[in-house]
Amino acid sequence: MNKKGHVLNAVLLSLGLGYILEPSGSLETFRTILVVGVPVTLGALFPDVDTEFGKHRKTLHNLPILAGFYAFPIFFGNLEFVWIGILTHYVLDIAGSKRGIALFYPLWKKEFGLPIGVAVSSKRSDIMMVIVTVAELAIVALFVFEIPQRGFEMSRQMLGV
Numbered sequence: 203m204n205k206k207g208h209v210l211n212a213v214l215l216s217l218g219l220g221y222i223l224e225p226s227g228s229l230e231t232f233r234t235i236l237v238v239g240v241p242v243t244l245g246a247l248f249p250d251v252d253t254e255f256g257k258h259r260k261t262l263h264n265l266p267i268l269a270g271f272y273a274f275p276i277f278f279g280n281l282e283f284v285w286i287g288i289l290t291h292y293v294l295d296i297a298g299s300k301r302g303i304a305l306f307y308p309l310w311k312k313e314f315g316l317p318i319g320v321a322v323s324s325k326r327s328d329i330m331m332v333i334v335t336v337a338e339l340a341i342v343a344l345f346v347f348e349i350p351q352r353g354f355e356m357s358r359q360m361l362g363v
């Protein structure tokens with residue numbers, strides 16, 4: 203996926219996340235979009251820094267980097283949400299390119315892609331970006347709305363209330 207695709211994906215994802223996390227449509231929704239959107243967009247741009255430093259689609263396109271950004275806020279209390287941007291960048295590079303990325307770098311240099319991956323330069327890459335964004339938001343919505351609801355109902359049944 204090219205830079206434009208990564209930025210658009212991050213912006214659309216942030217808008218969607220803002221509404222999922224704060225569906226009121228009020229000023230609070232707008233605030234949530236900013237709070238989540240800025241770090242997500244920065245995270246979505248970060249992996250391609252390895253076009254200049256290191257090996258592209260390897261050095262900053264792997265699971266240890268993602269784990270590092272996921273864990274960072276737990277230990278240091280900032281950079282929250284950046285990992286979401288990193289993750290969506292990986293998903294787009296896997297689905298929105300023929301080449302894939304080296305998920306297990308530096309342990310294993312193999313690049314993993316999808317057989318349905320579309321060429322970065324093709325027209326279909328924009329469509330793929332939208333499909334990926336919608337799928338990501340659907341998964342997040344499932345986690346935010348459906349699973350807690352089911353858990354709540356299950357515990358209610360177990361308690362017999």
Ligand SMILES: [Zn+2]
Pocket residue numbers: 249250259263291295
């Ligand atoms: Zn990339």
